[in-house]
Amino acid sequence: MTASDAKADAPVCPGCGARLQTESPDKPGYVPEQALGREDAICRRCFRIKHYNDMTQVAVDRDDFLRMLSGIASTDSLVVHIVDLFDFEGSVISGLQRFVGNNPVLLVVNKIDLLPKSTNWNKIQAWVRRQAKRLGLRPAGVVLCSAAKRIGFERVVEAIQTLRDGRDIYVVGATNVGKSTLINSLIRDYSDLDRELTVSRYPGTTLDQIRIPLDDGRYIIDTPGIVYPYRLTEQVPKGVLPKLLPERPLRPLVYQLNPRQTLFFGALARFDFVRGEPQSFTIYVSPALNVHRTKLERADELYAEHRGGLLSPPDADELDLLPPWTRHSLRVPPGSRTDISISGLGWIRANSAAGANVEVYAPKGVHVMLREAMI
Ligand SMILES: Nc1nc2c(ncn2[C@@H]2O[C@H](COP(=O)(O)OP(=O)(O)OP(=O)(O)O)[C@@H](O)[C@H]2O)c(=O)[nH]1
Numbered sequence: 001m002t003a004s005d006a007k008a009d010a011p012v013c014p015g016c017g018a019r020l021q022t023e024s025p026d027k028p029g030y031v032p033e034q035a036l037g038r039e040d041a042i043c044r045r046c047f048r049i050k051h052y053n054d055m056t057q058v059a060v061d062r063d064d065f066l067r068m069l070s071g072i073a074s075t076d077s078l079v080v081h082i083v084d085l086f087d088f089e090g091s092v093i094s095g096l097q098r099f100v101g102n103n104p105v106l107l108v109v110n111k112i113d114l115l116p117k118s119t120n121w122n123k124i125q126a127w128v129r130r131q132a133k134r135l136g137l138r139p140a141g142v143v144l145c146s147a148a149k150r151i152g153f154e155r156v157v158e159a160i161q162t163l164r165d166g167r168d169i170y171v172v173g174a175t176n177v178g179k180s181t182l183i184n185s186l187i188r189d190y191s192d193l194d195r196e197l198t199v200s201r202y203p204g205t206t207l208d209q210i211r212i213p214l215d216d217g218r219y220i221i222d223t224p225g226i227v228y229p230y231r232l233t234e235q236v237p238k239g240v241l242p243k244l245l246p247e248r249p250l251r252p253l254v255y256q257l258n259p260r261q262t263l264f265f266g267a268l269a270r271f272d273f274v275r276g277e278p279q280s281f282t283i284y285v286s287p288a289l290n291v292h293r294t295k296l297e298r299a300d301e302l303y304a305e306h307r308g309g310l311l312s313p314p315d316a317d318e319l320d321l322l323p324p325w326t327r328h329s330l331r332v333p334p335g336s337r338t339d340i341s342i343s344g345l346g347w348i349r350a351n352s353a354a355g356a357n358v359e360v361y362a363p364k365g366v367h368v369m370l371r372e373a374m375i
């Protein structure tokens with residue numbers, strides 16, 4: 001996974017886990033020769049992320065991640081499985097139970113700061129448990145938290161202490177769910193270590209396992225995120241991510257729609273209310289994203305004329321980097337509380353008991369699905 005020309009016994013970058021090397025500036029772990037001897041040397045990529053918020057994307061091999069996960073079964077550890085509440089289905093490792101052997105799993109649902117303040121957390125907790133069960137996960141515990149905002153952090157620590165029983169702690173999850181952020185918070189609050197893992201808003205920051213010693217001789221292990229190509233966040237050009245990933249709590253937007261009306265989410269996705277009684281739909285997407293309403297019969301023309309302009313992101317010069325759209329026809333069943341979820345973009349809650357026929361256009365490969373409403 002890391003630079004093949006790095007020597008196997010070379011020190012690793014404490015930020016991303018890549019083996020340090022001085023040969024290939026374009027490969028992971030590169031440090032200039034004179035920096036290599038320094039005790040706190042981090043690779044150039046981590047340096048740039050840290051100081052300039054500038055990320056060099058590195059191609060990663062999904063099989064490496066799966067091999068790494070498979071290795072966990074033969075260890076004696078507590079597996080902390082972090083999921084991003086903003087992209088729950090997209091960030092869950094649904095086959096995790098297969099990989100962990102007899103080790104207990106703690107399911108940590110992160111980024112709860114993104115939900116509206118008025119959220120009923122007991123309901124979310126129950127929703128998470130139902131979804132986890134549906135997806136075949138059998139966690140020994142479920143906790144909700146915000147690693148970045150330190151909300152619910154004591155619950156995470158308590159659950160880890162209860163379940164750990166002297167074992168190592170493996171922190172696993174999809175890219176960008178907040179694994180390294182959570183470990184940084186743990187280090188800061190519960191140890192004397194002077195260490196900081198590299199975190200960034202871009203998926204694929206951590207490149208290899210990073211073992212951080214605990215007081216009792218065991219380790220907490222940060223791992224690279226698994227790349228799930230069906231998340232919009234893995235498909236968009238880098239420049240789009242700041243608009244796609246919310247930094248502040250979502251402000252649900254309620255749209256009262258008549259049938260044959262359309263909503264555009266920039267030029268990233270399109271939602272057509274095709275058939276049903278006039279009804280309201282509640283949109284949960286990043287507040288930075290532009291939502292544009294139009295009539296269905298105007299939608300194709302509007303898109304052709306205004307994508308990259310009025311309909312952005314992506315901007316015109318990045319449009320070609322996005323895969324073409326696929327159309328998903330969905331039937332929202334009557335009488336149900338249903339979300340239409342677009343992995344990585346957010347979700348649309350259908351509010352009417354009467355049901356609806358809708359169509360969603362999203363970049364090819366991005367998962368679009370119906371689920372029980374979260375809120
Ligand atoms: N809103 C919010 N953002 C968070 C939270 N935790 C982490 N983030 C943000 O999520 C992004 C990814 O965080 P990382 O800690 O790098 O995630 P990771 O899982 O280690 O990512 P990889 O190393 O790419 O697998 C960063 O922009 C973090 O600031 C949280 O609780 N709330």
Ligand SMILES: [Mg+2]
Pocket residue numbers: 179180181198199205206222223224225
């Ligand atoms: Mg990380």
